[in-house]
Amino acid sequence: MSKDSQNIPQDATKLKKLAKVTARYMEMEEFKDSDHHTGYFCYNCIYFMKPNHCAIVTDEGPDVYGQSSDEIAPHGICALWEPNKEEMR
């Protein structure tokens, strides 16, 4: 029995989400009411969790502008953005 393989699930539960500044997250207020299925938005990122969370970035903490919205907004974006083909048009 390998000790290393036993440790994997335990370590996975310890994974912490990234801070917004670390991920270079920002919210683009000017696109708040636009179609989030098109362009680079959290809304059509594979990590986005509707309605306002992200699987890998925290809700809390300041973004790159020093603002704390306490959510991951559909009109947000960060450096880790990956396209979600099911949402993109």
Ligand code: SF4
């Ligand atoms: S772009 Fe994706 S990874 Fe980055 S905060 Fe938004 S949903 Fe999360």
